[in-house]
Amino acid sequence: MADCIHCGQDCGKNPIIWNDKPFCCNGCSMVYQILADKQLDRYYEMMPTPGIRIEQENTSGTRYAYLDSEEIKLKLLDFSDGGIARLNLFIPAIHCSSCIWLLENLNSLHKGIMHSHVNFVRKEVSITFRESDISLRQIVELLHTIHYIPDISYNKTSKDTHQKANRLMIMKIGVAGFAFGNIMLLSFPDYLPGGEAIDKLMAGTFGIVSFILALPVVTFCSSDFFLSAFKSLRKKIINIDLPLSIGILALFLESSYEIFSGSGTGYMDSLAGLLFFMLIGRWYQSRTYQSLSFDRDYRSYFPIAVTRLLDGKEEFVQLKDLKTGDHILVRNGELIPVDSVLTEGEGNIDYSFVTGESIPVAKKTGDFVFAGGKQSGAAIKLRVEKEVAQSYLTQLWNEDKLGDAGEMQMQTIVNKVSHYFTIIILAIASGAGIYWAFSDIGKAVYVFSSILIVACPCALALTIPFTFGNVMRVFGRNGFYIKNTEVIEKLTHADTVVFDKTGTLTHSRSMNISWEGNELTTHEQQWIRSVARNSTHPLSVMVSEWLPSSTLLTVLKYKEFSGLGIFGEVDGHKVMLGSKKFISGKDSSEEGKISMVYISIDNKLRGCFNLENHYREGLQQVLNGLKNMNQHLLTGDNNSEESNLKSYFPSTTQLHFNQSPVDKLEYINTLKNNGNNVIMIGDGLNDAGALLKADIGITIADDIYHFSPACDAILQSSKFGRLQEYLLFSKSALKIVYLSYLISFLYNIVGLTFAIQGLLSPVVAAILMPLSSISVVTFASLSVSILSKARKF
């Protein structure tokens, strides 16, 4: 047994040897040869087995031909002056330092490429090239041959806005930090004994310089807080930013008054410091997975162009330009982008994107074909029945944009707390102000503003970013990627969980296989395996992998009957594999129960292989762990697996079969209307509507960068068994948040007792405010990391 030099996978029993090195497949060895040929074999020295394995070689032919179209080129290129062009490609496979090295040495692979630069965080490579030497299409094909397959789609804009927002945030932190440090220096005399004796000129200058430094902090750095407070006020909600804004303004106005009236030096240092910490908190919270996409719609799955047949000529058109009645050509491995009718050829359509089911469906001429399937086999011709946006699956996205409106109403804990907080603080401040107003108006104003200053809920504002931000990172390390910190809070409220079956509870690619019939002789096994090896149909592949290994014999007269089975002659024996109809001529009575592959040898039925769905490991633990939640199962399949499923699920579980994508969406809707907080766990495009509709949509994915429909969280399929642990962890994190709130309230009580009495000196304020923020941040971060160690995350 050896591991592949390229991708590190087990090479199996018959490794491909090239240059004395073992490879698992031809694809991997091809890449090695290309790189060795160009003296780029350092790729393999930097990191062991850095390569990427791809299942299906599909570079040849016209897969990328549409990239030659001028219109599409124009949209994809960042810049082009006719001679030199620049291009940004998203390559999800980028994962290690070898990848960066190789992609930045693309110029050694082709001299037309002038320069390439990798952005690791965004998993993008930006390529500058000479258009006379290499075309866009050739670059993409080149990347494909070395197994770095770019993900080509138009929607780059969301990433760009994210990048801009991120840069602005860092700039704000920089400005706030700068002001904080410098004002701190100027305020230093205040903290020293005898600081009051400082001479008037210096005190005045220090004050004015502090004021000038604080100006950008209040205008530029705090703008987000003011804006958000203003927006929420207009909606008549009190969110955390309102008390924050009041605090910031009170601090600034009081300090400016002190500085210009010469009565003191103000609290500008605290102001800048608080802003600095709070911005760091926001930034920490917003650091999400830039390379993951949580809001894909159908456009990111479907090709950007298709081959249209017009007057016998092939041309590439963009998907949105397809009209009803157009004729299109779909080749092997291409996705069918629209609902259409098969007009020519034999369809063998793999709907694994849509349903998670990997076994292709056979279609005949005249059959209706839904969008989202992948053709395997020869090219087929189709007549477009509905425009792309009107197709069965894509409609899910159009129908359900109402999800956004519901989002706004969600009351997060922090908003709930700050609602009461603001009211109470305003009440205390006005109460104390009125009390003092009887004796001393000046004192009353001072007390009023110092209460607002000291009660500034910075600690409140910092708790969530640091607690949930850390939880998010802990989850990310463990293969559970969350869109934003709000999802964690929603997870703790969830009381209902809905599962999809195929692809979610079951593996899409592996099955339990058993043989039914008389024992096969070793010879027979060898014949069947030899014939089955010729087909790429998943069932044939599984059968041939299951049979014990033996030398492959030559197969004569091999023929594949699409949707039925295969035939071949081995050692003079006629071997047939396929459906019951193909072998015995009788229609199968137990259609769909479990997949069966019937075998006949020399026209005599020998028996059949039963291929059963294989449930994911840990399913039982997950279901036990979630047993105090309502569990539901929705599946597009028929009820053949019902008894099997019932053994896993508790008896209260509602199992629903034959559910269409729209049914699933409606079902979630009903659950939500009954007041449930719903988690939907699904994988395929057919769950997309339900995932969007649910309070929390969790997508299970083998390849987290690729096929995840819009959702709130992505769970790596290998981590499925830990699902209930993530939920428990979120609940514990919520307790940490409450404890942090308690700590910050204690500080507030101490501060308020000073402030109400009109005794708040700059020193007390300067110590109390940063101290409360720092202790809350430390507490939140430390307890999350202790918790993650205790829970073995």
Add this chain to the structure above:
Amino acid sequence: MSVIVILIGFSLVVALGFLWAFLWAVKSGQYDDDVSPSIRILYDNENDKSKQSITNQKNV
């Protein structure tokens, strides 16, 4: 002691210079990717001198 006022003026000028440099660095995208530069610096471009000079120019 009032000379401190002038010194503060100078120190602020220096500090503003660094702030400007920081803002410029953020704007030019140097904080967008914090992983690959740390790896990239370890590659030696022995068989590619011309490329080295390009990268040098970029970093100035």
